[in-house]
Amino acid sequence: MHELRKDILLGRWVAVLSDSKAPSEYDLPGRNRELESSCILCPGRENETPSEIISVRKPGTSNDTTGWWTRAIPSFKPLFQIEGDLGRRGIGIYDKMNSIGANEILIESPDHNIRSEDLGLEQVKRVMTLYKYRLVDLEKDSRLRYILIYKNSGKDAGEIFSHPVSYLMATPVLPKKVKDELDGAKQYYNYKERCIFCDIIREELRVGERIILETKSFVAFCPYAAKFPFESWIIPKRHNCAFQEITSEEIEDMGLMLMSILKKLRQIFNEPPFNYFLHTAPNMIPRRNHWHTLGEDFHWHLEIIPRLVRMSGFEWGSGFYILSTSPENAARYLREAG
Ligand SMILES: [Zn+2]
Ligand SMILES: [Zn+2]
Ligand SMILES: [Zn+2]
Numbered sequence: 001m002h003e004l005r006k007d008i009l010l011g012r013w014v015a016v017l018s019d020s021k022a023p024s025e026y027d028l029p030g031r032n033r034e035l036e037s038s039c040i041l042c043p044g045r046e047n048e049t050p051s052e053i054i055s056v057r058k059p060g061t062s063n064d065t066t067g068w069w070t071r072a073i074p075s076f077k078p079l080f081q082i083e084g085d086l087g088r089r090g091i092g093i094y095d096k097m098n099s100i101g102a103n104e105i106l107i108e109s110p111d112h113n114i115r116s117e118d119l120g121l122e123q124v125k126r127v128m129t130l131y132k133y134r135l136v137d138l139e140k141d142s143r144l145r146y147i148l149i150y151k152n153s154g155k156d157a158g159e160i161f162s163h164p165v166s167y168l169m170a171t172p173v174l175p176k177k178v179k180d181e182l183d184g185a186k187q188y189y190n191y192k193e194r195c196i197f198c199d200i201i202r203e204e205l206r207v208g209e210r211i212i213l214e215t216k217s218f219v220a221f222c223p224y225a226a227k228f229p230f231e232s233w234i235i236p237k238r239h240n241c242a243f244q245e246i247t248s249e250e251i252e253d254m255g256l257m258l259m260s261i262l263k264k265l266r267q268i269f270n271e272p273p274f275n276y277f278l279h280t281a282p283n284m285i286p287r288r289n290h291w292h293t294l295g296e297d298f299h300w301h302l303e304i305i306p307r308l309v310r311m312s313g314f315e316w317g318s319g320f321y322i323l324s325t326s327p328e329n330a331a332r333y334l335r336e337a338g
Contacts, residue, residue, distance in 0.1 A: 154273025
């Protein structure tokens with residue numbers, strides 16, 4: 001089994017794979033690597049993938065056959081395994097644990113060549129619904145602390161399959177980035193007794209210059225102090241800490257907004273590589289002295305990061321980011337794109 005190790009200085013966890021790669025097996029950035037040409041995720045090859053966990057499919061069709069619209073399957077090379085116990089232990093001064101969790105491939109469409117932004121309303125609703133189903137199901141597992149849903153588009157953003165997919169990674173520890181957001185939100189709430197995200201939404205709507213789009217239920221904007229140029233957030237206006245409580249009306253609104261922002265990025269940058277990820281509440285299993293105010297202080301959101309720049313030694317060494325386009329200008333370009 002793979003192993004999780006804790007960096008005791010910074011409190012973040014890393015996964016160490018049991019089958020160590022030799023130097024020659026690394027694909028260095030910038031060298032040509034082809035995506036798989038024959039696609040195992042296409043309809044008709046269901047019996048060659050791990051058995052599906054759930055699918056949204058045409059009535060009357062059975063699991064692991066054609067007829068699906070979206071399909072969640074376990075990863076081919078899982079980093080985390082679902083069976084077993086956590087095996088938390090100390091080695092000398094260090095902490096480690098077993099790599100318990102889940103990794104899934106969320107196939108977004110039976111159509112191999114379609115891009116996420118072109119899925120169309122009915123299909124994007126099915127994708128959002130699949131996200132919701134998987135979160136509702138996995139949050140019941142008390143060993144899992146966090147479930148991250150994310151997408152890699154383009155080889156430079158970590159894409160492996162040429163078929164449109166998103167991924168799910170459920171971890172037995174809280175990822176550091178999420179913990180930082182939760183801690184910041186909790187601190188603000190302790191001080192002001194208001195949700196920081198609701199305050200940000202109000203302020204962004206008041207000022208207006210960083211807003212990309214606003215619909216009945218959602219706002220999309222470029223954060224005031226974003227880390228990357230053209231970074232965009234989609235956030236629901238209705239306060240809620242967990243994505244899985246999204247209503248069907250909100251799913252429709254969210255799907256349209258996501259496709260629209262991705263289309264705008266495509267128009268401006270001609271299919272840039274990008275990642276998006278969903279930041280929702282951690283599994284709300286009672287933890288001592290912990291999530292008392294989580295329902296009030298955290299607010300789920302989706303972050304979209306187009307991969308336009310390579311990080312330099314300055315960013316790596318300092319965690320200090322440089323925005324070569326201001327969030328105000330980025331929002332204006334995005335608003336003006338068709
Ligand atoms: Zn395919
Ligand atoms: Zn809020
Ligand atoms: Zn976030």
